[in-house]
Amino acid sequence: MNPLIELRDLGRSFSLGRETVEALKRINLKIQRGEFVALVGASGSGKSTLMNILGCLDAPTAGTYRLAGQDVSALGQDGLAELRRRHFGFVFQRYHLLNSLSAISNVEVPAIYSGVSKSTRQARARRLLTQLGLGDRLHHRPMEMSGGQQQRVSIARALMNGGEIILADEPTGALDSMNGEVVLDLLKTLHAEGHTIIIVTHDMGVARHADRIVEINDGQIVSDRRSAASGAPPLRDLVDVAENVGFLTSFLRRTSEAASIAFRSVAAHRLRSALTLLGIVAGIVSVIAVVGLGEGGQTIVLDQINSLGANSIRIFPGTGWDDRNRRHADSLTRDDAAALTEQSYVNSVSPVTMDSGQLMFESRTADGEIMGVSNAYFDVAHRPITQGNRFTDGGNATLPEAIIDSNTRRTFFGNSRTPIGEILVIKGVPFVIVGAVGEQDGQPQVFIPHFSVFSRISGSQRLREIDVRINGSVDTNVAEKAMIAFLEKRHGTRDFFTYNSDQLRRLLQKTTRTFSMLLVSIGAVALLVGGIGVMNIMLVSITERTNEIGLRMAVGARASDIMLQFLIESLAITIMGSCAGVALAFGLGALAGSIETTIPMVISLHAVSVACIMAVMIGAIFGFFPAKKAAHLKPVEALSRD
Numbered sequence: 213m214n215p216l217i218e219l220r221d222l223g224r225s226f227s228l229g230r231e232t233v234e235a236l237k238r239i240n241l242k243i244q245r246g247e248f249v250a251l252v253g254a255s256g257s258g259k260s261t262l263m264n265i266l267g268c269l270d271a272p273t274a275g276t277y278r279l280a281g282q283d284v285s286a287l288g289q290d291g292l293a294e295l296r297r298r299h300f301g302f303v304f305q306r307y308h309l310l311n312s313l314s315a316i317s318n319v320e321v322p323a324i325y326s327g328v329s330k331s332t333r334q335a336r337a338r339r340l341l342t343q344l345g346l347g348d349r350l351h352h353r354p355m356e357m358s359g360g361q362q363q364r365v366s367i368a369r370a371l372m373n374g375g376e377i378i379l380a381d382e383p384t385g386a387l388d389s390m391n392g393e394v395v396l397d398l399l400k401t402l403h404a405e406g407h408t409i410i411i412v413t414h415d416m417g418v419a420r421h422a423d424r425i426v427e428i429n430d431g432q433i434v435s436d437r438r439s440a441a442s443g444a445p446p447l448r449d450l451v452d453v454a455e456n457v458g459f460l461t462s463f464l465r466r467t468s469e470a471a472s473i474a475f476r477s478v479a480a481h482r483l484r485s486a487l488t489l490l491g492i493v494a495g496i497v498s499v500i501a502v503v504g505l506g507e508g509g510q511t512i513v514l515d516q517i518n519s520l521g522a523n524s525i526r527i528f529p530g531t532g533w534d535d536r537n538r539r540h541a542d543s544l545t546r547d548d549a550a551a552l553t554e555q556s557y558v559n560s561v562s563p564v565t566m567d568s569g570q571l572m573f574e575s576r577t578a579d580g581e582i583m584g585v586s587n588a589y590f591d592v593a594h595r596p597i598t599q600g601n602r603f604t605d606g607g608n609a610t611l612p613e614a615i616i617d618s619n620t621r622r623t624f625f626g627n628s629r630t631p632i633g634e635i636l637v638i639k640g641v642p643f644v645i646v647g648a649v650g651e652q653d654g655q656p657q658v659f660i661p662h663f664s665v666f667s668r669i670s671g672s673q674r675l676r677e678i679d680v681r682i683n684g685s686v687d688t689n690v691a692e693k694a695m696i697a698f699l700e701k702r703h704g705t706r707d708f709f710t711y712n713s714d715q716l717r718r719l720l721q722k723t724t725r726t727f728s729m730l731l732v733s734i735g736a737v738a739l740l741v742g743g744i745g746v747m748n749i750m751l752v753s754i755t756e757r758t759n760e761i762g763l764r765m766a767v768g769a770r771a772s773d774i775m776l777q778f779l780i781e782s783l784a785i786t787i788m789g790s791c792a793g794v795a796l797a798f799g800l801g802a803l804a805g806s807i808e809t810t811i812p813m814v815i816s817l818h819a820v821s822v823a824c825i826m827a828v829m830i831g832a833i834f835g836f837f838p839a840k841k842a843a844h845l846k847p848v849e850a851l852s853r854d
């Protein structure tokens with residue numbers, strides 16, 4: 213039969229800068245099932261190094277190690293973790309219990325990584341602790357127990373997964389002689405039950421309890437004495453432990469365990485977690501607020517753009533807005549307007565004249581703006597008729613007609629009386645009101661056919677502008693060019709200029725897009741800062757818990773288990789932060805809604821989901837690096853880190 217443990221020419225060297233320390237040199241050793249072996253030697257002789265290799269916590273740099281016939285050096289991290297889970301139970305000089313957990317929870321830890329269900333775990337841990345005389349200490353924390361009790365808890369933990377081979381490195385080193393005896397008696401009892409026991413000690417008095425003493429000096433075996441034949445019975449207790457569950461069940465159990473560890477850790481450092489959380493909250497709120505404000509602003513801008521009217525071009529006399537003679541320029545005529553109507557790309561044209569003067573209804577008077585337009589104006593300028601009709605017969609009716617804005621209507625008719633059909637006197641000339649439009653800021657406005665202005669009011673031919681609506685199928689910019697060419701040819705000179713709402717629309721849209729991008733990046737930077745906070749705290753958490761990580765790995769945690777534990781922790785912080793952030797953003801939104809602001813804050817589902825997705829991504833990304841760092845710690849180094 214294969215020996216349980218077989219080392220051949222095994223070596224382990226450490227490189228320290230340029231120097232190499234050979235801690236173990238050509239070790240050859242066979243250990244059979246059921247033996248009780250003591251590795252003895254002076255301090256620094258290599259006992260712990262050998263023990264760590266035996267326990268698959270560390271790998272040799274030379275030679276081979278066969279465990280139950282299987283070559284261990286070929287295995288990767290997870291393979292070694294599995295061997296640790298299946299075969300070994302560790303007892304350390306300094307116990308390595310997790311201070312935040314009760315005795316029973318400490319004992320349960322190895323079984324978590326074997327995928328054993330919580331109830332089975334608890335029942336077994338309770339039984340083991342009771343057998344070891346700690347039935348009344350199940351829910352005590354390590355700090356509340358004596359050294360001897362703690363070491364017994366750690367022995368119970370070593371037995372949790374069966375503990376076929378128990379590796380004890382100076383198990384009595386931190387105990388007084390009486391408690392040391394208790395622990396040694398326990399190990400002897402376990403040996404009698406069939407466990408293979410390997411202890412490391414520098415104390416011959418302790419070593420004498422073993423059946424076989426292997427002495428190590430300066431990394432080499434110098435003697436190997438057997439004091440008693442090992443005739444222990446085969447181990448009974450192993451069978452019920454290795455619960456054969458499917459990968460998925462095991463994974464789900466381990467994940468839920470990782471989550472509960474993560475939440476406990478968050479809860480254990482409330483202030484710290486809360487401060488980190490605050491960073492995420494600030495990030496989330498700023499993303500939502502900033503996107504909300506951006507969208508609110510965009511709505512306003514879009515409304516304004518729409519009020520400009522679609523596909524319209526306005527033509528003004530003069531050379532540009534900066535033309536000082538513009539107000540007196542009379543280069544645009546009604547004939548121009550008529551000629552433009554003939555162009556194929558033109559849908560409709562409205563000459564516009566403007567005057568101001570007294571409006572009178574019955575005995576009341578008011579100052580108003582008098583616009584001379586044609587029916588096309590109401591389309592071009594986007595001022596739909598809200599009541600009544602447009603000018604009858606395109607403005608050629610015999611009776612002079614007027615359309616008033618709602619400002620005029622309020623001024624003269626109040627809200628209840630309908631103005632349609634009433635006679636309004638404009639600069640002394642009576643007009644019958646046929647329709648009404650919405651108002652724009654400013655004076656009361658009345659609209660009359662443009663030739664009425666000429667024939668009845670001012671006698672001036674001068675047009676203030678010509679508004680042209682382009683056919684829907686034609687590109688506004690192309691039409692604008694054609695129109696300029698046409699008028700230039702007609703006038704023989706460029707004594708007019710145009711204004712194209714499409715350009716403005718595009719410019720505004722581009723500007724709002726740039727603006728929202730800018731806002732979103734500000735929010736993203738805030739979130740990023742929050743994310744860096746999370747990463748920072750995760751790194752602190754990992755540094756503080758390096759020992760815990762080492763212990764978890766020693767009892768069989770896979771790299772993925774450790775990774776998951778810390779990823780969930782960082783995700784927990786970011787997810788809690790985003791929930792709080794969303795709540796706060798809604799609160800602020802309600803507050804902003806209750807006070808008058810120029811830009812409304814629109815909290816859209818879109819903004820909320822963007823923020824939350826970003827937060828989760830940040831939790832995953834910024835948690836990933838620390839979690840990976842934790843998962844790649846070497847068990848031995850992590851365990852020995854102070």
Ligand code: ADP
Nearest residue numbers: 226228233235254255256257258259260261262
């Ligand atoms: P023991 O447990 O017998 O006291 P160790 O196995 O801890 O001895 O150490 C054996 C030798 O290996 C010592 O000289 C020690 O300095 C060296 N050694 C152990 N671990 C490391 C390490 N991680 N890096 C460098 N040298 C080490």
Ligand code: MG
Nearest residue numbers: 256259260261
């Ligand atoms: Mg040692």
